[in-house]
Amino acid sequence: MPIDNDNIDTVLRRVAEDIGDARALTVDQEGRWRGPPPTDPAAYHPGEDADEQAPFRVLISCLISLRTKDEVTGPATERLFKLADTPRAMAGLPAGTIAETIYPAGFYNQKGETIRRVSRRLVEDYGGRVPDTVEELVKLKGVGRKTANLVVTVGHGKPGICVDTHVHRIFNRWGYVATRNPDQTEKALREKLPRRWWIPVNSMLVVFGRERCQPVSPHCSSCPLVGDCPRLGVEHSR
Numbered sequence: 001m002p003i004d005n006d007n008i009d010t011v012l013r014r015v016a017e018d019i020g021d022a023r024a025l026t027v028d029q030e031g032r033w034r035g036p037p038p039t040d041p042a043a044y045h046p047g048e049d050a051d052e053q054a055p056f057r058v059l060i061s062c063l064i065s066l067r068t069k070d071e072v073t074g075p076a077t078e079r080l081f082k083l084a085d086t087p088r089a090m091a092g093l094p095a096g097t098i099a100e101t102i103y104p105a106g107f108y109n110q111k112g113e114t115i116r117r118v119s120r121r122l123v124e125d126y127g128g129r130v131p132d133t134v135e136e137l138v139k140l141k142g143v144g145r146k147t148a149n150l151v152v153t154v155g156h157g158k159p160g161i162c163v164d165t166h167v168h169r170i171f172n173r174w175g176y177v178a179t180r181n182p183d184q185t186e187k188a189l190r191e192k193l194p195r196r197w198w199i200p201v202n203s204m205l206v207v208f209g210r211e212r213c214q215p216v217s218p219h220c221s222s223c224p225l226v227g228d229c230p231r232l233g234v235e236h237s238r
């Protein structure tokens, strides 16, 4: 049987326990929890103590993180924010300086151009502020829906669902959605997933997807969901 809204609360709580995410067990109805903004965008938890720079930091960190390991993204973001921590300051840096600073992030030259261009747009068209809607954010060239949702949820603490490959794969394996790409999954989840899970679900399933429900040969035999999960599309497991 597919996992559905009858048991999604139980399933996601078991995921949180499995990955040791105690904060996910304390989410309120709006999906808010406390936590400092870390440097890894996938690990961000929106909280009351999130600072004013959080949306810009999440945005830049996401742009750096494309095809780059978390261990590189976090320090690269920190180095860059020591040079410029606002869109206005960032727009004043040469693209080459941004590229040198974020090296060895993948495609650092291209990302240097993108970060400068996005920062300039924020200054010219948005008064130096980062928009808080997916619709506005995706107008920025280089910003996709995944990044936009992460900025809205984690940066601004507003409702949105960030769907990456882990979230897309796992919800389809559960049979909770039947979709072909992350954008379709985001749309389906917006219609179905209880709102309290919208913000935390990304960081939970990123960890669960890396440690338990991997793309190839997931660890089903020791998974706490094995009795409930239909394991759709799983051909080999451990």
Ligand code: SF4
Binding pocket: 173, 212, 213, 214, 218, 219, 220, 223, 224, 225, 226, 229, 230, 231, 232, 234, 237
């Ligand atoms: S039982 Fe297997 S496919 Fe289902 S969630 Fe667990 S690891 Fe993933």
